[in-house]
Amino acid sequence: MVNLQEGATGGSGRPLADRVHVSLSHTSMKLSSLLNEESILIDPPVENKDEAIQRVLASFDSQLDPTLRKLALQRLQEREKKITSYVDHGVAIPHTKLEGLNRVLVGMVTSSKGFDAQDPPSVMIHLLFLVLAPAEKNTLMLQTLAAVARLCHGKEMRETIKRIKTPAHVIKQIEESGIDVKSTITAADVMTAAPAVLQPEMSLEEAIGSIIASPDDGLPVTDAQGKLLGELSSIEILAIGLPKYVDLLKDDSFLTQFEPFENYFRQEKQLRVRDVMTREILTVEEDTPIIKVTNMLVSGRKPRLYVVRDGKLHGIVYRRDLLSRVLQA
Numbered sequence: 001m002v003n004l005q006e007g008a009t010g011g012s013g014r015p016l017a018d019r020v021h022v023s024l025s026h027t028s029m030k031l032s033s034l035l036n037e038e039s040i041l042i043d044p045p046v047e048n049k050d051e052a053i054q055r056v057l058a059s060f061d062s063q064l065d066p067t068l069r070k071l072a073l074q075r076l077q078e079r080e081k082k083i084t085s086y087v088d089h090g091v092a093i094p095h096t097k098l099e100g101l102n103r104v105l106v107g108m109v110t111s112s113k114g115f116d117a118q119d120p121p122s123v124m125i126h127l128l129f130l131v132l133a134p135a136e137k138n139t140l141m142l143q144t145l146a147a148v149a150r151l152c153h154g155k156e157m158r159e160t161i162k163r164i165k166t167p168a169h170v171i172k173q174i175e176e177s178g179i180d181v182k183s184t185i186t187a188a189d190v191m192t193a194a195p196a197v198l199q200p201e202m203s204l205e206e207a208i209g210s211i212i213a214s215p216d217d218g219l220p221v222t223d224a225q226g227k228l229l230g231e232l233s234s235i236e237i238l239a240i241g242l243p244k245y246v247d248l249l250k251d252d253s254f255l256t257q258f259e260p261f262e263n264y265f266r267q268e269k270q271l272r273v274r275d276v277m278t279r280e281i282l283t284v285e286e287d288t289p290i291i292k293v294t295n296m297l298v299s300g301r302k303p304r305l306y307v308v309r310d311g312k313l314h315g316i317v318y319r320r321d322l323l324s325r326v327l328q329a
Helices: 049-059 066-082 138-151 155-163 167-177 204-213 234-239 253-257 262-267 290-300 319-327
Strands: 040-042 086-088 095-098 105-116 124-134 218-222 228-233 283-285 304-309 312-318
Touching: 040 049, 040 167, 049 066, 049 105, 049 124, 066 095, 095 138, 105 155, 124 138, 124 155, 155 167, 204 218, 204 228, 204 234, 218 312, 228 234, 228 304, 283 290, 290 304, 290 319, 312 319
Parallel strands: 040 105, 095 124, 283 304
Antiparallel strands: 105 124, 218 228, 304 312
């Protein structure tokens, strides 16, 4: 694999080519090797995400000519209008691809007090990673974003980085984390935490309330130990209101004779989640390649897929997220 960082330097001051050995037989590099001290800003005086982005772009002065820097800011601001780069837990990862850029650039802002995320409102950012990549290197962009997401997944790591007071120590901490820019994107790289989980003995009325409050129309069902049992979505709930034999008939005009959801209202007090949920769900392990995840979602015509570890729910990959996280990276 071509070393796209040739000529750039990291926190040690040595050329990256001397610190990162990338060959045809070794297709990953340390995330820390993409960082340099000049582009790690500790508690800069910024009030919001836009100011933080501009500060990081300015720190690329020796690596990004003024024309590309102006284009990068324009692209980043346009993307923020479409979809926020705020991830969760005080972390934002603004990113874009640029024609004319010949290497990946990664910069950081750490803020102990936090600054305004702008979108979503009333949210503070404590860690911001800015990633720029060549326009033709979409896969490398995805690999870098996935590495940053893995780094920020754990609360302890986020808090540790936030407390560090020098750029050199930030690079050292990230290097010691062992996080690689991997050659393969996996389910763990694109999954998100479940917004809520349902228990099998929960009343249907309570479960519907949880689904309505959720950003998705379906939620996983787990036992007390976290083992994934199935899911409950609007499809299973709405199906209660239909006569059981309706899908066997060619002519559904007779349905006008039924009161809407009569079946549902007759049973809602007695039904539990276990009585209605479906066990026909898609599951994968964390290390499943993204191409297999995509194929399962498409061929199975499912809106979501569950990531498990030893049978326990670990995260969810939403079909819609593949559009925003992969196709529009």
